[in-house]
Amino acid sequence: MTKEYINERYNQILPDNFNILILEEKYIEAISIADNKVNALYLGNIEIYLLKNILASIEFNDVEKILDPKYKIGQGNSTINININKHLFNHNVGEGILNQLPANLDTESGVEKACHLMRQYIQQEALPFFNYWQDIRDFLPFLESDDINFISDIFYSDALFKKIIIWKLCSHPQYNNFTDKKTEQLTKRLLEIPKDKSFKKNYDRYIKILKTLEKTKPLYEWDEKYLIEKPYIK
Secondary structure (H helix, E strand, O other), X not given: OOHHHHHHHHHHHOOOOOEEEEEOOOEEEEEEEEOOEEEEEXXXXXXXXXXXXXXXXXXEHHHHHHXXXXXXXXXXXXXXXXXXXXHHOXXXXXXXXHOOOOEEOOOHHHHHXXXXXXXXXXXXXXXXHHXXXXXXXXXXXXXXXXOHHXXXXXXOOOHHHHHHHHHHHOOOOOHHHXXXXXXXHHHHHHHHOOOOHHHHHHHHHHHXXXXXXXXXXXXXXXXXXXXXXXXXXX
């Protein structure tokens, strides 16, 4: 099957406003960009013509551009992916659908199988996920936790950084207190392990992000109602 055929069939089953991207001539991704938010769907590997997994993720540009000054919309960063649902909502994402993979993309029947499974996944899983995480304020009920492992389960990577960025952008009243204590803890730890290059690298990045946030204007004024968790509706 040609890239053109796969592109045509995928576009026929995608929701409105989604466009196909091929990242680095390898991974197929469909994205929708609106209101500083990128909804993304991973749709296979064009290099080996195989769909082994379907994954929905969201990039919140206001978070990602602080994490990475070189950030570009739709480059494959993920602020959050759909697999967090198993941690927050006791939901095994797309289990019955994903169990039917892989699907080969080098035959017409394989592409049709991929499209059939993706159509189900989009309707049953991806669209409720995209609809739930409308903006960064939706994270706030979960970020009240002091358990960094729980926060890491939500974000997978850069959990601490994402928490402080979102708190600053949402004018969280505990932002200064939290970052002061965290800076003290990390500085003390750095003095204990001065030769740990990995820790020093993360420490320097943390300080750099704090300095960026000092010059960053919040997006929202604080409101206690942000801490009310809304229901996840499928």
